[in-house]
């Protein structure tokens with residue numbers, strides 16, 4: 133791997149390669165240091181950036197959303213291949229560095245803001261910018277391609293799937309544990325609301341694991357490139373996406389309980405045990421099972437049955453999505469100590 137442009141330190145597209153030396157020099161010149169609490173761990177292996185872009189199969193039909201511009205190296209690679217790139221960076225210091233590196237390109241929009249409005253929604257200003265770029269040509273479609281900041285990877289992926297028109301694919305570098313939760317199969321310890329949410333709408337594939345030394349500063353954890361492809365047929369089985377999302381978050385909240393109790397607590401106080409038992413029996417589900425043993429199809433059937441049998445509870449469940457999230461059952465601790473401040 134490697135090839136063209138290696139000796140000159142330039143990419144084939146004529147931008148400087150994001151090497152350790154390049155990053156250290158740029159940060160030193162700007163008098164700044166990476167903020168690891170913002171997930172500022174930069175990929176310093178050009179070949180892995182290339183794998184990310186190639187896995188995404190970025191083409192001239194694509195409007196690409198990049199969350200976390202960083203210094204703009206990936207942005208430049210994307211701009212060479214895509215119709216349009218919307219890249220968002222929360223840190224004004226890095227936004228300024230990226231402006232210098234990316235320059236004025238007609239097919240790039242660099243935004244300096246939080247990609248999230250809150251933990252349950254992508255910022256509407258970003259959606260509007262994407263919409264404008266998509267509207268230029270009906271052939272255009274949205275892809276997420278990003279070296280995602282660890283701190284917001286779950287809400288970014290989750291919330292993009294809540295959109296009426298979600299990205300056709302999401303290809304991203306994320307923490308390996310998160311990738312394992314996304315691709316987890318029923319019966320495994322990692323299988324939970326996030327696995328169900330993503331796999332109920334998409335095909336998922338773990339492309340590559342990445343060791344900490346591929347980043348600067350080095351995180352304490354391994355990463356992975358995940359490729360998530362939207363599947364309209366799978367998605368069409370879910371009649372009410374907002375309800376389904378809230379439902380699975382509630383269902384997996386108490387992993388040690390049996391299914392009957394999990395369903396009862398997901399439904400809330402007003403549901404009666406005999407009603408829940410009757411529903412589980414109609415679905416052929418043993419109440420001594422646990423939600424994490426059910427296949428995606430069984431969980432969709434259960435959600436649809438609950439929605440129909442308990443119509444008066446649907447609104448309150450749908451509106452409760454902010455109370456529980458996919459991370460509830462995961463180890464929150466990992467997020468805090470992902471990166472050494474190695475310099």
Ligand code: SAM
Pocket residue numbers: 150170171172173174175199200201202203204205206207220221222223226245246247248278279280281282283284
């Ligand atoms: N794309 C660059 C690369 O590949 O080297 C940088 C990726 S770095 C892992 C993640 C970037 O996301 C950081 O620059 C960080 O400041 C930014 N970031 C963190 N939280 C963010 C948020 N909520 N919205 C937008 N950008 C965010």
